[in-house]
Amino acid sequence: MTASYSRIAVFADATPEGRRLFAQAARLARHVGADLTGVYAGERSPLTPDETFVRGVKAISEVVRRHDADDRARAAEAIGPLMEASVALDQPADFQIVWPHGDDVLRFLDCDLMVAAYPTPAHLPANWTAERLLSLNGGPLLLLPSAWPGEEHGRHVVIAWNGSRQARRAVTEALPLLTRASRVTVLVVDGEQYAVATGQAPGPDMADYLARFDIRADLHSVSSDGQAIADTITREARGLGADLVVIGCYSRSRTVETIFGGVTRTLLRDTAMPLFLSF
Numbered sequence: 535m536t537a538s539y540s541r542i543a544v545f546a547d548a549t550p551e552g553r554r555l556f557a558q559a560a561r562l563a564r565h566v567g568a569d570l571t572g573v574y575a576g577e578r579s580p581l582t583p584d585e586t587f588v589r590g591v592k593a594i595s596e597v598v599r600r601h602d603a604d605d606r607a608r609a610a611e612a613i614g615p616l617m618e619a620s621v622a623l624d625q626p627a628d629f630q631i632v633w634p635h636g637d638d639v640l641r642f643l644d645c646d647l648m649v650a651a652y653p654t655p656a657h658l659p660a661n662w663t664a665e666r667l668l669s670l671n672g673g674p675l676l677l678l679p680s681a682w683p684g685e686e687h688g689r690h691v692v693i694a695w696n697g698s699r700q701a702r703r704a705v706t707e708a709l710p711l712l713t714r715a716s717r718v719t720v721l722v723v724d725g726e727q728y729a730v731a732t733g734q735a736p737g738p739d740m741a742d743y744l745a746r747f748d749i750r751a752d753l754h755s756v757s758s759d760g761q762a763i764a765d766t767i768t769r770e771a772r773g774l775g776a777d778l779v780v781i782g783c784y785s786r787s788r789t790v791e792t793i794f795g796g797v798t799r800t801l802l803r804d805t806a807m808p809l810f811l812s813f
Contacts, residue, residue: 539568543645547657548615559649560625570627576609668813674707687808692776697736700782704812764800
């Protein structure tokens with residue numbers, strides 16, 4: 535991963551929350567020099583009672599063609615406010631209409647970074663959750679809570695570091711954001727547990743890695759004191775004044791996390807601050 539993104543995809547609609555998310559993604563794309571794609575979920579219109587009685591290949595094909603044209607026209611009208619926002623923000627964007635009946639387009643979405651809101655904007659499919667987007671696409675996701683008060687994120691980035699492969703991948707994929715941050719903190723929770731298992735406390739290793747990219751990182755080690763790791767990460771990040779947390783998802787197996795909960799699932803369910811997530 536080089537310290538840049540080529541294309542950013544944002545899952546937005548024309549609601550106020552969706553337009554705000556689009557604006558945040560547009561500013562990020564401009565800052566890192568990336569192309570921007572707006573992904574919008576189109577809605578298929580139902581057949582009328584008369585159309586259900588249509589018979590014959592030609593007649594059925596005409597009904598399908600007419601519905602498809604009408605559906606695409608409505609979707610194009612619906613994304614009008616986002617297209618206007620693109621012009622106002624001076625950030626060119628192309629728009630991709632996805633029909634919710636299939637996952638193929640999401641699975642092979644051509645982007646280096648996805649940007650989505652939490653909770654999912656009202657006019658997007660309810661199953662376009664952060665977890666689903668991550669598992670289908672495989673690329674990193676920037677999750678921005680609608681309740682987050684600021685328009686900016688990524689000035690002070692906290693890396694939730696536990697020495698795992700997933701955390702390392704998250705850091706590598708977040709490099710374009712880390713290189714433009716004013717401050718980076720490597721947060722280690724209960725590092726002594728990892729030291730017992732590996733013989734080396736996590737933290738200094740990641741600071742050394744970041745130094746290769748001229749990123750100076752502060753180390754911040756804390757104990758969870760028996761509290762949930764996810765809550766400890768959120769509490770410490772807020773206390774440090776961070777506006778973005780980098781997380782490597784599912785350091786344990788997804789089956790274990792599904793049954794017993796876990797850091798990833800808790801953060802995805804209850805996040806109140808911007809998260810950079812890598813699967």
